[in-house]
Amino acid sequence: MIGKLKVFNSLTRQKEEFIPLNPPHVGMYVCGPTVYSNVHLGNVRTFLSFDVVNRYLRFLGYKVRYVRNITDVGHLSDTGEDKISKKAKLDQLEPMEIVQMYTNDFHDVMLKFNAIPPDIEPSAIGHLMEQVEMTKKLIENGYAYESNGSVYFDVEKFHKENDNSYGALSGRKIEDLLSETRDLDGGSDKKSPLDFALWKKASPEHIMRWETEWSEGFPGWHLECSVMSTKYLGEEFDIHGGGMDLQFPHHECEIAQNCGSHGHGGARYWLHTNMLTVNGQKMSKSLGNSFLPRELISGDHELLNRGYSPMTIRFFMMQSHYASTLDFSNDALEAARKGYIRLANGMRTLRGMEWAEDEGELNKKQVEQINKICDNCYYAMNDDFNTALTIGHLFNLVKKVNSLHTGQLNFAEIGKEAFDRMKETFIGFSEDVLGLRIESDVDYKALIETILGEYKSAKFNRDFERVDKLRAELKAEGIIVKDMKDKIEWAFEE
């Protein structure tokens, strides 16, 4: 490994050297989507950012256990209804049908963007027992109380007894939070407005409900992540990721639950990805500027001039740092599209290139340059996964690749060693780390039609040698030419 990996830890607001608890193993938990609708492009950005984190850690040789949950219960909308059941009622479907439908959609989308699936993808409903257990434990430890069939986490008590730690992750002061929420609505079962639900008694119309000793109800949203990360990664693990909007209160509550139940905060490094904007404005449904991954790919949206391929979008996202806001605009996407083509062509050229003895002698300067660029790829990724900088370095390698390709630079000048390193580094970083792959938007059907046109004219000219050759070549690709009475058709070889 070249250099040291540093990550920006939200917990300390500093870049820190990444040291796993049990190398070579790394445990990483990322908050997944609530599957009540099609996955939002902002979600995609977050998951692609952590896909790169996962990929780079593996690239460095770590054995990563990547856990990303599916939230299928407990996440409430602003009207107080469960997001899943609200949608289920609306569509007159079973909640689990909603869950399945949008989980499938989510998986399809992530696959299109070439994201490596998590190693474990647990769901909240699948871990109800464990959530009940943790709630009991919190009551036992004195950090939770039952009130009218619901169970709440006692934030102030926890805060006092644990080094005033509530708010540490999000940089909030409990006094400020309290003064901001001074007015308690009379109907609340909570002791303090800061308290959050671990178990919530279900109202009569609530359709997702389970029987427990406290009431027939459902688990609080924050609880599932504490439970599932602890179960699969342990009381202490390495990385916890999620969108910046989850930092407070979701992740803050998660830490409190962890500490309150087993004395450890969970992850040692907390990573947060930034938000997506469109033409400088926040992407939101109410502003009418949000779009689905599908719409971005097809271009079927009033704000888009055209569609952009999944790899173009992935490349576009990689061109900024995950902790910066990223702005979507036609101009920016168009620039990314062309940039991606340039990089992909470099990838393709280099893939088909082998070092060959030719004229000239070793040019030390060239060798140094190539080695330096290769090193820089590591330094860039080591610096808190700076994909944007990495891509900049890759473009510098593309220049070398193209120079070799056009003969402006000879193989002999750079030597086999530097060439092999360049090839390994370039392909390793672009494909394995950044997850970019060559995608062809070539319409193979149109291509076949073009060749068949050739076939037809050769036949018309009675150039049977050429006819036979074309037919054989197509057959080699699994395509059968069918000479009909008045036309020529083709089919896949059975």
Added chain:
RNA sequence: GAACAUGUAGCCAAACUGGUAAGGCAGAAGUCUGCAAAACUUCUAAUUGCGGGUUCGAAUCCCGCCAUGUUCUCCA
């Protein structure tokens, strides 16, 4: 209203925790080409939001202002 971010060429976006501004797109010229495209070479473009301060030196640190964003203010 509060907290925390962000503000870099026409557009997007980096800058390894102060040392004199990567890279991509767009633009210009040239090489190559039947013509293109691609590719290559070279070039062009930034007083780093505004105003102060610290420093030999600041995009980077401090203060104020402006703009934008996120979270919180009602939240289970």
